[in-house]
Amino acid sequence: MDRGEAVLETLQASLPDWLVVLAAVVTRLGDVWVLIAVGLGASWLLAWRGGSNVHGRIEPEVDSEESSPRSTARPEFVEGPWVLGLVVGGLAFVTALKYAFALPRPVAVVAVPDAIPSALVPLYVSSVTIDGYAFPSGHAVGATVTYGLLAVALRVGTPRVRLATAAIVAGAVGLSRLVLVVHYPADVIVGFAVGLVYLVGALSTLERVSIDRTTASFALALGLAVVALIASGFSPRSIQYVALAAFGLGGWLVGRRSVGSTGATVGRGWIGLSAVGLVVGALGGRLGIVVSGAVVGVLAAAPATVLRWRLRKMRGDRSSR
Structure with a gap:
């Protein structure tokens, strides 16, 4: 299978050191924990802004006894960390x-540029010496999904500007993988395609399911994580992904108690999902990963709590008038 070896060799022979240094910085935008942090931050922002996007919102309703609109929070409209899911x-x-696919990475390794300070050499080396399979590019998929979601979910600027910005960031991350010679061109191109297909398919699924979008997104994540496992x-x-998905879903189920879930159901769900994370961590000898998943689960419950506080404040302001 020709994955663009000749193109990569030509590219490697003609790149200036400053571009390699820049690529080592840009590529971090596609690192796993950066993407997870971005997803969590976006989820918090959506909750704080009170659901301004089309995928889950507080809709104004007109009371039959009052002429002014009032905001209500129905379970299906509560903002949750669906972006993170x-x-x-x-x-x-x-x-x-x-x-x-189990396809290997390029054998060649980019030499450390002279422009990099000695204190930053270990960070650079960690960017260009990567284990694991190469096809498709995880950075290309992750960047396409994450920054594409930001373009869809956040109401900042125009849709065209948001989509263009997401495409530029994802494209820069993908190109950085070629500059650092950790992927072949085909790995990155297919990564973009896979990320786009997943993004469109996942958003379409969330629009059609009868359960709330956060539950659906984390359930999807948990299913895919088990397949990956x-x-x-x-x-x-x-x-790591099983723990994140399990505790994230459990954290959300606990958090959404404030909008109508029964305590018994939520309690059983939380215990069951926590058990999944613990068992998987124990079997894999990676219990430390479960701790990180638990932290994300707690943070995942926070958007519902924030939204509940905002709603109470809004109602208190109206009642005091």
Whole structure:
């Protein structure tokens, strides 16, 4: 399978050191924990802004006894960390694909540029010496999904500007993988395509399901993480995604008690999902990963709590008038 070896060799021979240094910085925008942090931050922002996007919002209703609109919070319109759920799902999806294709990375390694200070050499080396399979590019998939979600979910600027910005960022991350010679061109191109297909398919699914979008997104992430777990033979990364998805879903179920879920149902769900994370971590010898998943789960419950506080404040302001 020709993945663009000749193109990569030509590219490697003609790149200036400053571009390699820039690529080492840009590529960090596609690192797993950066993408997860971006997804979590976007989820918090959506909750704080009170649901200004089309995928879950507080809709104004006109009271029959009052002429002014009032905001209500129905369970299906509560903002949750659905963005984070889809990010984790995308990362799990590409992990499963990597092990399914099992194609190696380029053998060549880019030398350390003279322009990099000695204190930053270890950071640079970690960017260009990567284990694991190469096809498709996880950075290309993750960046396409995460920054594409930001373009869809956040109401900042015009849709055209948001989509263009997301495309530029994802494209820069993908190109950085070629400059650093950790992927072949085909890995990156297919990564963009996989990320786009996943993004469109996941958003379409969330629009059609009867359950709330956050529950659906984390359920999708958990299912894909289990597939990645099996395909990879309990790789550390797949265990990480199972823990994140399980605790994220459990954290959301606890958080949405404030909008109508029964305590018994939520309690059983939380215990069950926590058990999934603990068992997977124990079997893989990676219990430390479960701790990080638990932290994300707690943070995932926070948007519902924030929204509940805002609604109470809004109602209190209206009643005092």
